[in-house]
Amino acid sequence: MQKAESIKQKVMPSGDTFASSCNACKQCTPLGACIAFKGLEGVLPMLHGSQGCATYIRRYLISHFREPVDIASSNFSEETTIFGGNKNFNTGIDNIITQYHPRVIAIASTCLSETIGEDVQRLIFEYQKTHNAMPDLPVMIFASTPSYQGTHSEGFHEAVFAAVKTLAESSGPVGDHINLFSNMISPEDIRHLKEIVEDFSIPVVLFPDYSDTLDNTSWDSYRRIPDGGTTVDELKKSAQAYASVELGYILNSGGMNGRIKDNGTKQSAGEFLKGKFDVPLVRTGLPIGILESDKFFEALSSISGKEIPMKYQRQRGRLVDLYIDGHKYVSDKRAVIYGEEDLVVALAAFAAEIGIKPVLCASGGESGKLAGTLREVLGSNYYEDMVVGQGMSFERMEEVMQELKPDLMIGNSKGYYIARKMDIPIVRTGFPIHDRLGAQHAHVLGYEGTMILFEQIVNTLLDDKQRKSPIGYKYM
């Protein structure tokens, strides 16, 4: 394998230059789509393709969220791959309806159905046509998610877009609510965002809201489809919102870089609503750290014409105070940050503002926008020696890290093995987290979430220091 060439070349070549991926830093598109779909109320997702994909994806999601995640499959056989998935599609939908009576069936394609060129929109159309007499015919949504185009992150945003595109309809005057497209975040962070918007007294359609469906209470009796989620009616009226707020700068725009087939048609949900229904769009990043959170709170403030509630001003104040208390522990530390592109940008902005040097920012995503976005968002905080790697695998990250000698990794569980090899600490955040309890409750957004993240980072560093100290100070 070509050695990760010249680290001096700060923006590493994209994954294209390597044929294989060894220890990839991304998952496949339908996985992301399934997470987003779980944010719909009364939904049962179905993957159109072989059953293995659904099984693997369920297993992955379940061990992250530690909740039931039911995903059906249209279960292709060899025959299906030759004659098309029409029959399987219909049987699948029939069976889902009789067993689960869902309000929504959300369908994502897989590599297999995409490769044979299934026209799922048409299958849906025909099913609906022949079943239009059926009472309670579920709403059907389709996201095209071949994995050879993009990562789970693109899949997620594609599904968000697909749901909005299918459901949004302009049927009245502009309402008093806003849309909040919240990106791939934890259920706990969804709840926090809702709390913030509520404190501004702004009615909101937050999508996708899997804060209950993927983080439920225990039940006295089993619910086949868990409660919670953004409702179909809410999404319908997303067209009448007076503004959309979208968290994330990159979203599914990776589609524009030419590796994705329907080049140019890739839109985010917010862009779609703006283009079709003139809903003004405000885009900020994921609110992690003070500067990025400020942008989010200011956006809400200017949209609503209200002042930032005292509660959050106090939180901000406490966060600044905490930074002052903790800066001596983190200052000048060298961190490797990896995960989905939007998360990497937000974490890097946060790291830079607390004096941590983001020496390597890596993602399996390949939007082609990571480097530019980092530069723009970090502004004067930009760390000039930062290495930016898109389309990165863990194996290549490790190579680069051997030279960069970082003090800390911030990202998902999959990087653990490098941390272990290099004997540096790792702070787990993002997806997937399979080796710690509580991924569903990870809280990193807003001033409050940042506080928790900051403490976690400081304490992890302190722990590492204590562990490696021959003396074992307990007063640090």
Add this chain to the structure above:
Amino acid sequence: MLWIRYVCVQLNRATVLWTNEKGDTTMIKEVNNSVSVDDLKKFKEEVLHKYPKKVAKKRDKAILLNDPETPPQIQANVRTVPGIITQRGCTYAGCKGVVLGPTRDIINITHGPIGCGFYSWLTRRNQTKPETETDENFMMYCFSTDMQDSNIVFGGEEKLKQAIREAYELFHPKAIAIFSTCPVGLIGDDVHRVARHMKEEIGDGINIFGFSCEGYRGVSQSAGHHIANNGLFKNLIGRDDEKRGDLKYRVNLLGEYNIGGDAFELERVFEKCGINLIATFSGNSTIQKFENAHTADLNMVMCHRSINYVAEMMETAFGIPWIKVQPIGADSTAKMLRKIGQYFGDQELIDKIEEVIADEMVAVTAAREKALKKTNGKKAMLFVGGSRAHHYQNLFEELGMTTLSAGYEFGHRDDYEGRVVIPTIQIDADSRNIEEITVTKDETRYNPRKTEEELKALEAEGMEFNGYEGLMPQMAKGTLVIDDLSHYEMEKLIELYKPDVFCAGIKEKFCVQKMGVPLKQLHSYDYGGPYAGFKGAINFYEDIEMIACTTIWKELKAPWESETYVEAQYAY
């Protein structure tokens, strides 16, 4: 809140037991005591009428009331109906994940888009223990060709070749295996041709081979096992004739994948008995062990479903007889050892085995007696794999627990009804998809380990060769046997019968526990184990005692939600 308390309960095992000794488990018992085998009859009716007619007709044949004397014919190894949520995985998962995954020194390259390879990266808990620090171990790596749009359109063979070159340059492995995923079959990449080509190009004695294990090819993982077995036989077994180690009592263990260290425990037991384990297929295995496996004198098949093909092929080619063993449960581990003693017929070995059993059983008996107090009379259900749903019944029996219902995820009829039914199994389009290889006697190395007469004599003494009687004969009359249990059926089972323990996997875990029934994962062992052999049995007793008797399940309802609580308040 409940979950946090559950964790605490697990950590403070002693506390739980103490609580239990006060008789605190009554609620769970109440539900169960009312379940009799007779009640199981209504299950079928309840679920079938919910299905569309055609599906009901199909499922009707896969849900049966057992008769151990004359096992009824079950429908197994047929496609899951679209839209029915199944436990099953795909052919690729069975081939790459299960059979070839546990070998540490083969580089496995997944040819396909990123997901398939990623999801099978260290997700099974098969363990490995390199003998020295410098021994090759590629288990931590996930190689994938990460196919992109252009590869789908123009073909991915060149990218695969390049991936092989890169892997070779990086690690210089002795062997590289290529696994095909669904899109590969469709676009017509020929992984076997690429394997041949690259073997020549790299030279250096490297072994490169491919598997056509596209996910859609079979009904479940099972097709992948078969494909993997063929590949093992064609590309690895028999390439090294050197007889290594002790020449006495040479055996292979087939279908043991070292989940949670099971193979380590069995290695320990064999070593203690002086039995020379040549190869395990494939827990804690290496290329050399596979290549050398044909020098063993007895094959023992543990997971019949996933590996019986290798046993058959080795018997035909090299004359090694095989027996079915179940070293899950202390008594059946002892039984396995005695069979080995009987087979080799050497008094020294037989005595040694008895000595080991006696020694091991001291701790086992003590642990069992302690657990029995809590577990006796409780009820279990098992839906997992292609052999575990059977083998683990041994352990539950040892704990005095009854299995109310069981079934496989990817078993075939012979795994339920016994190998006698094999000639009557219909071959359908899905099975025809799997390449059949013809194996003949190896010209120079065929050497029947026992003569016909010797085998007959052993059979007369009660040994059974090439046989497996299946799961049904072990289960009580009237218990429920269900193949390819659907998610929906699982919910019904729990709703109707509330067993004390439900055994399945991670996909089922949280649903079942939300309904207030503890789930024991028998794929990953809930990160515990080993459960095989003697020490494994002790671990299992302790774990089941803990989870089946935990009082947390009583607290799913907050006190103020329960009517009796309110009444009690009035009574005060």
